Every structure is written in C-alpha cells, then in structure tokens.
Amino acid sequence: MKADKDLYRELRELPALELWQVHVPRFDQLSPKERGQQVALVRAVGVVFADSRNPEMKAAVKQWMKGLLQDPNEKIRRYAAAAIPKLGGDAEAEKQLLNLLKDPQSEREKKQAASALEKIGGQETLQAVQKMGEKLVSEQKVRASVARQEGPSSIKVDAPIPKIPGLKIHLRCRTGLESIVADEVREGESRQGKFRVLELRAACVVVEPLASFTLAELYRYRCFDTASFVLGAILQPTAATAIGELAKMIASPLTEKLVQSLTEGAWRYRLSFLSEGNHEAAVAQVTEAAFALNPRLLNDARQSPWSVDVFFNKDRGAVELRPRLNPNPRLYYRTQAVKAASHPPLAACLARVAGKLANEVVWDPFCGSGLELIEAALFGKVGQVIGTDIDPAAVAMAQANFQAAQLTSTTGSFHAADFREYAKFPELARGRVSLVISNPPLGRKVRVPNMHGMFADLFKAASDVLRPGGRLVFINPLRLESTDPSLRRELRRSVDLGGYECRLEIYRKY
Ligand SMILES: C[S@@+](CC[C@H](N)C(=O)[O-])C[C@H]1O[C@@H](n2cnc3c(N)ncnc32)[C@H](O)[C@@H]1O
Incomplete structure (x- = not known):
C-alpha cells in the first residue's frame, strides 16, 4: 500500500474528470478497510475540485463529499470535513458538521468539524457557538462566515472620508520610485488641494489629507502601488506585549470611522504581518483580542475588503489599514x-x-x-x-x-x-x-x-x-x-x- 502522502500527490495530479469518473466510483466499491487505506482520494478530490470551473460537476462532488460526512470510518469523515469548505458549504453540510461536533469519535474529528464550521457556518452554528461552554469554534470566524453568506463586502471609492485630524496616508511603491510618486501627487495637488506630501521614506510616500476626500480622488494618481491609512507605529511587533497594542489599533475609533465611511457590507479585514516567518499564532491572538474589544470588526482572510498590514523595520512596525479595491479603478x-x-x-x-x-x-x-x-x-x-x-x-x-x-x-x-x-x-x-x-x-x-x-x-x-x-x-x-x-x-x-x-x-x- 502506498503511503497516504504519496498516493495523495499522485492522485492530485490526475485530470478532474478521471478522478471523478474512474477513481471515485472505484473507491465507492471498496471494502471499508480498503476505503480507509485509500482515504487520500477524498483529500485529492477536495483540492482538485476546489478550483473547478464546472459548477454541475462541482455540485455532484459536494454531494458525494457530504455523504462521506456520515461514513463509518472516522478518518474518511475527517477528510470530508476538511474538503467541504473548499467545495462551498450549505445548510445540509452545516447540520452534518454540527452533528460531528456534538458527537465526535475523536478529538481530531472534533477539531476538524470546528475548523470547517468556522469557514462555512451560518446562523445555526452561531447559535450553537454562543451556547457552547468550550471555545471550540471561533465566534468571530463564524460571524464572518455568516456575513459572507449574506453578501459580499466592498469598498466605496466615491464615499467621502471626513477630515480626520492627524490622519496620514502611506502611498507604498517600489524602492527607487518614491520621488516619482511624490512628484505626481505634488503636481496634481497644485490644482486639487486635497493632499500634501509630508515625507519620503524607503518604498513609501507619506501624505496628509487636507480636506474631506474620496478614494476615487486619491486613485487618480497612478504611480503609487497601494494606499493605506496609518493606524500607528509599534515597537517590537512580534513581542508578546505587542498583541494587545495591535489589537487596540485594529479595534480603535479611527479604524471604525474609516471602515464605517468606506465599507459596503460587513466590516471584514485580514491581518498580515509583512515579514519572513510564520505569524499564524500572532495573527490569531491579535484578531481574537481585537474582536473582544470591537466585535463589529471581523477578521476574515476570505475576500475581505480591508487589510491590516504590519510592516517591519528592524524593531519597529508600521500598522496600516488598507482598502482592497476590487476592481481596481485605475486598471x-x-x-x-x-x-x-x-x-x-x-x-x-x-x-x-x-x-x-x-x-x-x-x-x-x-x-x-x-x-x-x-x-x-x-x-x-x-x-x-x-x-x-x-x-x-x-x-x-x-x-x-x-x-x-x-x-x-x-x-x-x-x-x-x-x-x-x-x-x-x-x-x-x-x-x-x-x-x-x-x-x-x-x-x-x-x-x-x-x-x-x-x-x-x-x-x-x-x-x-x-x-x-x-x-x-x-x-x-x-x-x-x-x-x-x-x-x-x-x-x-x-x-x-x-x-x-x-x-x-x-x-x-x-
Ligand atoms: C516583461 S514583458 C513586457 C510586459 C509588458 N510591459 C506588459 O505590460 O505586459 C516582455 C515581453 O517581451 C517580449 N519579447 C521577448 N523577446 C522579444 C523580442 N525579441 N522582440 C519583441 N518582443 C519580445 C515577450 O514576449 C514579453 O511579452
């Protein structure tokens, strides 16, 4: 028997049609023991069909995957639970995952069901989470999932941003292009009078709004890469003490004011630490602490209209709130x-x-x-x-x-x-x-x-x-x-x- 990983690697290279028409029916005919040995197929099908452009086939795959959530084999159920969010959740899948969460055969199964519910959970999960004594499922993630199901969020490029004293904008660009970015703004502002260039730093031009403005007005400039609002600076952003400070900045009245002015739909953001290394644990801690301070702002890595970026510069970090414009009006x-x-x-x-x-x-x-x-x-x-x-x-x-x-x-x-x-x-x-x-x-x-x-x-x-x-x-x-x-x-x-x-x-x- 091939090891799980080898089999998975082999299967995920196969064409989607072959997986679905040859390997899945063969898997369904196997004995329970053999199915357990071939569980890598469930993982491969989930990954291959996640990006499928054939909605009918994807729907059929999802139906098959939901069936596997009731399989007698714990490992098959777990793999199916991991695959469901990739294929798109629905009320039926949510119910089955909630059942697994209530009555799991193992700790791993419980965790897998919780993780899937964080991604696809709806109102029923939210109610269950609020009643739960044990913090198995993140309420914030489920709220974000519910918000996503209610409709997409987007940035309003034509909404006025009120004059906020002290507000600074970082226009980010490639190192070496700063003066071109600054010149473009200076030249435009000799007519428009809405922004003033304050400072040029490496890969960044600092700008101050002089009056109420819209993002459409800022995005008339074409030379900068991204524009973000400065939430603050932080010493040693990876230190344990930074968690609370970062959370406060994210949950702050400044963030709320900007997000309120510019968001159509739920207030969702993703948090990125822009430096080498794995920051998963810090992201989870900061976003949970921010949610505790301000539950209107939801951390959500999926299609969120906002990003909070933490830039590192030796032992200092700049914390910025960046609207993610989609589509980008300049393009x-x-x-x-x-x-x-x-x-x-x-x-x-x-x-x-x-x-x-x-x-x-x-x-x-x-x-x-x-x-x-x-x-x-x-x-x-x-x-x-x-x-x-x-x-x-x-x-x-x-x-x-x-x-x-x-x-x-x-x-x-x-x-x-x-x-x-x-x-x-x-x-x-x-x-x-x-x-x-x-x-x-x-x-x-x-x-x-x-x-x-x-x-x-x-x-x-x-x-x-x-x-x-x-x-x-x-x-x-x-x-x-x-x-x-x-x-x-x-x-x-x-x-x-x-x-x-x-x-x-x-x-x-x-
Ligand atoms: C860096 S890309 C240009 C990207 C382009 N500025 C854009 O915005 O998409 C370089 C291009 O040069 C083309 N190219 C390579 N050798 C070439 C040649 N000898 N004569 C003309 N085009 C060539 C490639 O096909 C490629 O599209």
Whole structure:
C-alpha cells in the first residue's frame, strides 16, 4: 500500500474528470478497510475540485463529499470535513458538521468539524457557538462566515472620508520610485488641494489629507502601488506585549470611522504581518483580542475588503489599514495580462519620468499586454502608440487592452514581430518616433538567450527610430551603456523590482 502522502500527490495530479469518473466510483466499491487505506482520494478530490470551473460537476462532488460526512470510518469523515469548505458549504453540510461536533469519535474529528464550521457556518452554528461552554469554534470566524453568506463586502471609492485630524496616508511603491510618486501627487495637488506630501521614506510616500476626500480622488494618481491609512507605529511587533497594542489599533475609533465611511457590507479585514516567518499564532491572538474589544470588526482572510498590514523595520512596525479595491479603478482597461506583465504603477512611473512632448509617437518594442503604451497615453499628449511583441498572444492582449482604455485621441497599432524587424513597419520609420518606452524581458520570467546582444540591439533600434530630442525610457537589468554617440544618458536610478535590482534609465537622442 502506498503511503497516504504519496498516493495523495499522485492522485492530485490526475485530470478532474478521471478522478471523478474512474477513481471515485472505484473507491465507492471498496471494502471499508480498503476505503480507509485509500482515504487520500477524498483529500485529492477536495483540492482538485476546489478550483473547478464546472459548477454541475462541482455540485455532484459536494454531494458525494457530504455523504462521506456520515461514513463509518472516522478518518474518511475527517477528510470530508476538511474538503467541504473548499467545495462551498450549505445548510445540509452545516447540520452534518454540527452533528460531528456534538458527537465526535475523536478529538481530531472534533477539531476538524470546528475548523470547517468556522469557514462555512451560518446562523445555526452561531447559535450553537454562543451556547457552547468550550471555545471550540471561533465566534468571530463564524460571524464572518455568516456575513459572507449574506453578501459580499466592498469598498466605496466615491464615499467621502471626513477630515480626520492627524490622519496620514502611506502611498507604498517600489524602492527607487518614491520621488516619482511624490512628484505626481505634488503636481496634481497644485490644482486639487486635497493632499500634501509630508515625507519620503524607503518604498513609501507619506501624505496628509487636507480636506474631506474620496478614494476615487486619491486613485487618480497612478504611480503609487497601494494606499493605506496609518493606524500607528509599534515597537517590537512580534513581542508578546505587542498583541494587545495591535489589537487596540485594529479595534480603535479611527479604524471604525474609516471602515464605517468606506465599507459596503460587513466590516471584514485580514491581518498580515509583512515579514519572513510564520505569524499564524500572532495573527490569531491579535484578531481574537481585537474582536473582544470591537466585535463589529471581523477578521476574515476570505475576500475581505480591508487589510491590516504590519510592516517591519528592524524593531519597529508600521500598522496600516488598507482598502482592497476590487476592481481596481485605475486598471479599468486591463482585460488580460501576459505572464511577465509589468507592475501597473511601474508602467505609470515610466510614462511619467518620460515627460511629455506635443503629439508624441510612442513605441514599446516589447509591449506584452500594453501597459506602458496605455499609461503613456493616459499621461497625455500621445497621438499614436505602436506595440511590437514576439508573442502573437501578447499582441492580441495589448490590442484588447488598448481598446478597453478608450483613448479617443490616440491611435494604436500592434504587430506580432521581433522588435529588430521594426524597419518593416512604416510607423517606425527612421526619425518618426518621439518616445521609446519599455519594460523589456529582464531574463527572469521571460528567458532571453543573449541578453547583452538584445539590449545592444535595442539601443540601435531606438537610435534609428527616434527623432532628435526623442527619448528611450526603459528598465535596464544589465550594466550596459549605449555605445551609440547619438544617444546620451540623462538618468539612471536603481529600482527594486521585487528583490531584483534594476535601473530605470532615460537616454535622449541627439
Ligand atoms: C516583461 S514583458 C513586457 C510586459 C509588458 N510591459 C506588459 O505590460 O505586459 C516582455 C515581453 O517581451 C517580449 N519579447 C521577448 N523577446 C522579444 C523580442 N525579441 N522582440 C519583441 N518582443 C519580445 C515577450 O514576449 C514579453 O511579452
């Protein structure tokens, strides 16, 4: 007999249909002893069908799984209890799990039933929990589950946030892009007058709201990555003493005011400690303590509209409340993305540092799904964008995204081609382009056999197509300069692309 783990690994690699049509009927025919030996199948079916896009088959699988909650074998019942939340709970499953909880055969079975009820429990579980002497099931988790069943929660981007004295916002970004983020806000605020830049820190720009505002107003800025409200700072965030402090910040009147102003639906949040290591126990302690202080705020890792992030900086931590905007209003145009798609705020930063000339003609030689071109056009004064990419699927995505962006004063053309073939396209005739902008393959997600050769060719192509005064703005993963004397470097700045240090560079054509 194969060990449980090996069998599980083997089974979960099988196609869903084969599992359901061959292995499940075979399992159902086995003797009780053999079924016990093959219990890994129950786990594999739960995992494989968790992401199934076939609702009818998923419903049939769930029905089978609910049947297993009454199996004479304790281990099979336990595995089925673990699988049910992945397939989606319902009233019948809840009842059966409550029965297991009342009359378990083992401590492990009791725990498994409790854990499943925390994820799918409804009103009946909530009533049972309130009557329970023993704290087996977290009331907070069940309340969150009930709230989720009542309807999704979301962030209201157009709701006014009242003026709160002392409120600070952290605009987070990649290290190296802080001044671009700050400049965008400063420039916009010379007209809008709602926010003031207070300070630039590593990967963070601190902003103060000067008046009542909406998130839609803040999200007009495109260069920052995430925006969060500062709840406070904490010394030694992992120390035992921090638990109570963090809980107080989460449960505070400030959190409540922000969440109340901006949430449609139940007030649910997830807590993340943004540092290496396993913080599961601390998360559980902090969130339970916060619930005891303010039971209106529910910790819930699933589809919650808010995140509380604890950032670590040596022995200090910043505690931030971040609205999770879904859909992200800035990405209204993104219908599809390539595997190595640019981080959208990085594309916006590239567009912004490029500056704008009148009636720009912009080429992205490695356009992927087209973010740099679209961000350049949104930044303004772009008459035409041209994208080339060696991958036809990427070109189709760029085209679809460009259309979705509805840029009425910009025309776009996209070609499936190696960028070195630029001379084939009349739009890329010598001296016709004013801006070459790109987040090229960096050699990580998109492998390139000869990176140095490719970047040397990029400099040559840019020098050919750019008109005098035109710019090449791109991310350079190599320490490689243009040897073409007509291209002069104006900027080189290190940017941390998620642990990969690259340079943002600007060359001008003379
Ligand atoms: C980092 S991705 C670009 C991502 C893009 N900025 C976006 O937002 O989706 C790099 C792209 O370069 C393309 N590529 C690789 N070698 C190429 C070549 N020789 N000519 C043109 N495109 C190439 C890849 O197909 C990939 O889509």
